[in-house]
Amino acid sequence: MKIQINNKEVETLPGETLLETARREGYNIPSLCYAKEAKHKSSCMVCAVRNVVTGQIFPSCTTLPVESMQIDTESPEVIHTRTLSLELLLSDHRADCEAPCKTACPGNMDVAAMNRLYDQNRTDEALTLLRDTLVIPATLCYICNAPCEKICRKGDVNTSVSIREIKKKLVAATDLNKILPPVPNGKKAAVNGSGPASLSTAYHLCQQGYAVTIYEQFESILSPYIPADQVPPEILRLEIEVLIRMGIQFKHTPEAPSPTGYDTIITPQPKTKQPARLVLEGHRLAVQQPPVPFNSTYNRFTEAEKAHIRQSYNSSRCLYCDCDAKAGCRLRLHATEYGIKTTRYPKSSASEALHRQEIGRGMYFEPAKCIKCGLCVYNSANGFTFKDRGFIMQVVLPEENAENINEQLIALCPTGALNQR
Numbered sequence: 001m002k003i004q005i006n007n008k009e010v011e012t013l014p015g016e017t018l019l020e021t022a023r024r025e026g027y028n029i030p031s032l033c034y035a036k037e038a039k040h041k042s043s044c045m046v047c048a049v050r051n052v053v054t055g056q057i058f059p060s061c062t063t064l065p066v067e068s069m070q071i072d073t074e075s076p077e078v079i080h081t082r083t084l085s086l087e088l089l090l091s092d093h094r095a096d097c098e099a100p101c102k103t104a105c106p107g108n109m110d111v112a113a114m115n116r117l118y119d120q121n122r123t124d125e126a127l128t129l130l131r132d133t134l135v136i137p138a139t140l141c142y143i144c145n146a147p148c149e150k151i152c153r154k155g156d157v158n159t160s161v162s163i164r165e166i167k168k169k170l171v172a173a174t175d176l177n178k179i180l181p182p183v184p185n186g187k188k189a190a191v192n193g194s195g196p197a198s199l200s201t202a203y204h205l206c207q208q209g210y211a212v213t214i215y216e217q218f219e220s221i222l223s224p225y226i227p228a229d230q231v232p233p234e235i236l237r238l239e240i241e242v243l244i245r246m247g248i249q250f251k252h253t254p255e256a257p258s259p260t261g262y263d264t265i266i267t268p269q270p271k272t273k274q275p276a277r278l279v280l281e282g283h284r285l286a287v288q289q290p291p292v293p294f295n296s297t298y299n300r301f302t303e304a305e306k307a308h309i310r311q312s313y314n315s316s317r318c319l320y321c322d323c324d325a326k327a328g329c330r331l332r333l334h335a336t337e338y339g340i341k342t343t344r345y346p347k348s349s350a351s352e353a354l355h356r357q358e359i360g361r362g363m364y365f366e367p368a369k370c371i372k373c374g375l376c377v378y379n380s381a382n383g384f385t386f387k388d389r390g391f392i393m394q395v396v397l398p399e400e401n402a403e404n405i406n407e408q409l410i411a412l413c414p415t416g417a418l419n420q421r
């Protein structure tokens with residue numbers, strides 16, 4: 001049978017849905033509750049398309065082609081329907097993609113990831129993560145007013161995590177003998193100045209293999225550009241020594257680097273005085289960074305959530321509020337593609353944040369991230385099931401059914417609701 005998609009005639013195959021035909025023809029249609037080769041029913045409307053002949057908008061994942069259909073997959077009406085559907089799903093989504101401490105950090109430090117490594121005594125990996133983001137992490141801890149600690153969700157329950165103390169302890173544990181120059185790429189770079197942005201640019205160029213020379217007009221490094229009296233001198237020395245061990249050279253001269261001597265010369269033009277933000281600017285200068293993905297966030301904990309957290313979490317430990325499923329979550333992917341802003345939709349959810357049902361073998365179910373697509377219900381025998389109907393409908397896993405859940409179901413789940421550590 002022949003139909004039209006976006007004014008192009010295409011041949012359908014027997015048994016194929018519109019979504020499958022369109023994708024085979026190269027059209028990019030998002031989907032959440034659909035999974036090829038698995039039982040599914042349309043519920044999310046994220047795969048919406050329009051029949052130009054009738055004006056109807058419908059889900060393409062369960063609709064079979066009909067002779068003479070003229071399908072539109074990209075008009076503003078279709079995009080609007082998909083956007084609304086995503087916003088509706090997110091209005092019932094009580095979870096953070098990124099922990100608030102990361103979004104609050106002017107240097108965008110992944111504090112939750114650092115805390116996980118710290119709690120597991122993986123000091124070297126934690127230090128690498130720290131330096132790859134903040135370059136001079138301990139120095140920044142002394143001069144930053146720590147918005148990460150002010151916004152820490154743990155502070156809502158009892159006391160905030162001592163993020164700066166953890167960073168200082170990690171930096172103090174640096175083994176300088178383990179700091180080695182990266183593999184050279186045969187190119188040379190010069191960076192003007194030794195403020196936070198310049199050191200950050202130099203660090204990331206060096207990581208890419210450049211032989212980096214910093215041109216500094218003053219006698220000392222870094223201290224002319226920050227409130228250095230707030231930082232213990234041994235910390236400043238240690239953080240600069242790390243850069244020297246990586247192979248970064250410092251040239252104290254009022255002269256500018258000669259353009260003939262370098263493949264690239266960079267002079268950071270600071271747009272802020274905030275040291276951690278300067279480090280981020282320096283990183284951006286040295287590395288092409290991808291656009292910032294969508295970030296689902298929720299407001300403060302309810303009293304019920306606080307009570308649950310007090311009961312279930314060790315009082316001194318980080319809650320690891322970010323989402324383990326960030327990399328593979330299709331809800332986040334499509335929210336990013338459709339430019340969804342957290343502030344655009346009202347939020348209300350019956351589910352509690354950070355409420356995880358352990359399933360065994362590292363698997364867990366987190367209802368606050370469930371979009372109730374039903375994939376886990378239709379594709380598990382005596383596993384997940386629906387409870388109630390209408391707006392209060394929930395997907396639940398009775399305890400006695402937990403042993404029937406396997407890794408294949410996790411792969412089907414389009415969000416981080418069903419996941420494995």
Ligand code: SF4
Nearest residue numbers: 095096097323329416
């Ligand atoms: S399930 Fe997806 S959208 Fe929700 S918090 Fe996790 S990554 Fe973000």
Ligand code: SF4
Nearest residue numbers: 101152153318319321
């Ligand atoms: S509890 Fe941990 S992950 Fe959550 S905001 Fe505080 S430091 Fe960040």
Ligand code: SF4
Nearest residue numbers: 370371373374376413
């Ligand atoms: S847990 Fe089940 S119903 Fe919820 S999003 Fe995942 S697959 Fe869909």
Ligand code: FES
Nearest residue numbers: 042044045047061
């Ligand atoms: S309705 Fe088609 S993917 Fe959800």
